[in-house]
Amino acid sequence: MAVSKRIVLRFPPRLSGQPIVSRLVKDFNLDFNILKALITPEEEGLLVLELSGEQNDYDKGVRYLTKTGVRIQSLSQDVIRNEERCTHCGACITICPTSAFELDLSTRQITFHDTKCIACELCIKACPPRAMEVHF
Amino acid sequence: MAKTIEEINEKIQEGKAVVVTAEEIIGIVKQQGLKKAAQEVDVVTTGTFGPMCSSGAYFNIGHSKPRIKLGGGRTYLNDVLAYTGLAAADIFIGANALPDDDPRNRIHPGEFNYGGGHVIEELVGGKDIRLVATGYGTDCYPRKRLETWINIKDLNEAVLFNIRNAYQNYNVAVNLSDKTIHTYMGILKPNLGNANYSTAGQLSPLLNDPYYKTIGIGTKIFLGGGIGFVAWHGTQHNPNVPRTERGVPKGGAGTLAVIGDLKQMNPRWLMGTSMLGYGCTITVGIGIPIPIFSEEILEYTTVTDGDIFAPVVDYSEAFPQMKSDILGEVSYAQLKSGKIVIRGKEVPTASLSSYPRAVEIANTLKEWILSGKFRLTEPVAPLAGVESGITFKPLKERPIED
Numbered sequence: 001m002a003v004s005k006r007i008v009l010r011f012p013p014r015l016s017g018q019p020i021v022s023r024l025v026k027d028f029n030l031d032f033n034i035l036k037a038l039i040t041p042e043e044e045g046l047l048v049l050e051l052s053g054e055q056n057d058y059d060k061g062v063r064y065l066t067k068t069g070v071r072i073q074s075l076s077q078d079v080i081r082n083e084e085r086c087t088h089c090g091a092c093i094t095i096c097p098t099s100a101f102e103l104d105l106s107t108r109q110i111t112f113h114d115t116k117c118i119a120c121e122l123c124i125k126a127c128p129p130r131a132m133e134v135h136f
Numbered sequence: 137m138a139k140t141i142e143e144i145n146e147k148i149q150e151g152k153a154v155v156v157t158a159e160e161i162i163g164i165v166k167q168q169g170l171k172k173a174a175q176e177v178d179v180v181t182t183g184t185f186g187p188m189c190s191s192g193a194y195f196n197i198g199h200s201k202p203r204i205k206l207g208g209g210r211t212y213l214n215d216v217l218a219y220t221g222l223a224a225a226d227i228f229i230g231a232n233a234l235p236d237d238d239p240r241n242r243i244h245p246g247e248f249n250y251g252g253g254h255v256i257e258e259l260v261g262g263k264d265i266r267l268v269a270t271g272y273g274t275d276c277y278p279r280k281r282l283e284t285w286i287n288i289k290d291l292n293e294a295v296l297f298n299i300r301n302a303y304q305n306y307n308v309a310v311n312l313s314d315k316t317i318h319t320y321m322g323i324l325k326p327n328l329g330n331a332n333y334s335t336a337g338q339l340s341p342l343l344n345d346p347y348y349k350t351i352g353i354g355t356k357i358f359l360g361g362g363i364g365f366v367a368w369h370g371t372q373h374n375p376n377v378p379r380t381e382r383g384v385p386k387g388g389a390g391t392l393a394v395i396g397d398l399k400q401m402n403p404r405w406l407m408g409t410s411m412l413g414y415g416c417t418i419t420v421g422i423g424i425p426i427p428i429f430s431e432e433i434l435e436y437t438t439v440t441d442g443d444i445f446a447p448v449v450d451y452s453e454a455f456p457q458m459k460s461d462i463l464g465e466v467s468y469a470q471l472k473s474g475k476i477v478i479r480g481k482e483v484p485t486a487s488l489s490s491y492p493r494a495v496e497i498a499n500t501l502k503e504w505i506l507s508g509k510f511r512l513t514e515p516v517a518p519l520a521g522v523e524s525g526i527t528f529k530p531l532k533e534r535p536i537e538d
Contacts, residue, residue: 085407087407087419087490087492087493088490088491088492088493089186089488089489089490089493090486090487090490091322091486091487091488092486093484093486094325094329094332094484094485094486095330095486103474105472105473105474107492108472108490108491108492108495125245125410125412126323128187128322128409128410128411128419128488129407129408129410129419130249130410
């Protein structure tokens with residue numbers, strides 16, 4: 001069965017010299033799409049990937065990453081909405097590139113579909129009451 | 137039909153008042169007709185919850201031992217500069233006030249995560265606020281430095297005083313340039329990438345009383361989660377604008393200056409707000425009851441989003457350069473559909489004002505009135521209307537020559 005998941009990978013500095021993600025393609029027959037890549041001030045590498053392939057290849061690939069020392073986290077947990085601060089104004093709707101915010105035309109409330117979120121972080125600073133938070 | 141505030145308050149006292157929101161009245165009048173509804177309905181409640189920049193609060197902190205004169209010195213609240221051009225222990229904090237140097241604001245577009253509006257929200261919420269003040273010292277006020285935590289419950293007075301709130305209609309902002317711009321109307325994407333508006337529309341207080349026939353100075357209102365009053369017309373109050381046949385202004389028109397005791401307000405309705413690349417402000421909740429004295433007054437409250445039109449303004453060039461050209465007019469019904477058409481292009485829309493919260497305010501005010509705990513007040517003076525001749529004038533610049 002084919003799967004496609006968005007994951008956040010953290011590479012400790014000691015791994016920065018080796019090709020790791022390319023092994024996912026060569027050894028585990030997976031496809032990847034890089035959604036975000038950066039080096040943090042502590043020289044930790046951060047990669048947000050959309051990784052897809054057959055379920056058992058995916059599982060093997062993830063085991064390889066973990067064994068190598070890469071920390072993995074599912075993406076949907078990273079951008080969250082603080083429900084106490086969200087006022088449902090709707091300013092976020094036209095900022096989000098993946099339409100993760102949906103306006104209910106009758107109640108005028110905003111639903112945040114975290115599965116559509118690619119953690120681009122544009123909403124974080126666009127939200128006037130600062131209800132969107134990114135946890136890294 | 138009750139013809140006076142006194143009669144309505146009597147009905148409220150007796151638990152017999154009929155109160156509906158400005159959204160509910162639309163369906164009621166459609167069903168029953170204006171005449172019957174006017175006979176039955178006593179009050180229509182309105183509400184709005186949007187960013188309102190010309191807002192602030194003043195308070196008296198009480199005297200220290202020995203005394204310090206804050207007036208004429210410099211005072212910071214949580215590092216945000218407050219205004220101390222008043223007496224010894226009186227401070228004013230404006231929603232747009234900023235720290236002298238917040239590193240997060242240094243490079244455009246600054247984040248503006250914390251400013252006066254946030255100080256007010258924290259103060260109302262009962263949080264301790266760091267006050268750091270210097271004064272020049274006098275014989276009677278010898279102290280020159282004061283660093284203390286303050287809390288709203290210890291302040292003598294804490295008063296919300298917003299000199300311009302509840303704008304009666306406003307612009308729709310777009311960006312015709314090829315670069316993203318950051319404005320008080322939000323982030324505007326290039327080449328008509330998006331259109332932002334800010335209104336409670338058919339729930340909006342002044343849009344339900346377009347000629348200010350019932351709302352006046354002294355009108356008691358829902359303000360910031362507690363009780364407030366209309367103090368004056370707000371700055372930039374502009375009754376003399378083009379209006380539709382129903383009297384609805386076709387662009388920004390009237391405004392209100394409102395006042396109330398901050399100690400009985402709630403941070404849910406006074407929220408510090410950040411506009412990326414622009415600055416800080418505060419989002420204020422206001423709700424105003426409209427007493428139904430006549431069919432005419434009731435008819436005004438049946439206004440719908442489809443009846444209210446707003447001008448589409450380019451914020452990349454026309455707005456900053458004080459050019460009056462607009463790209464057309466659209467109704468709030470069109471804006472709320474999610475997209476409008478400008479210059480043949482479909483432009484996605486978004487609001488900065490929360491309609492669900494406006495509904496909540498109108499309903500809350502309705503419950504307060506029905507429960508008998510909120511009586512309406514008679515204005516002591518009318519708001520300046522069309523006949524006053526007031527208009528919103530631009531600055532007539534007179535350069536100072538040597």
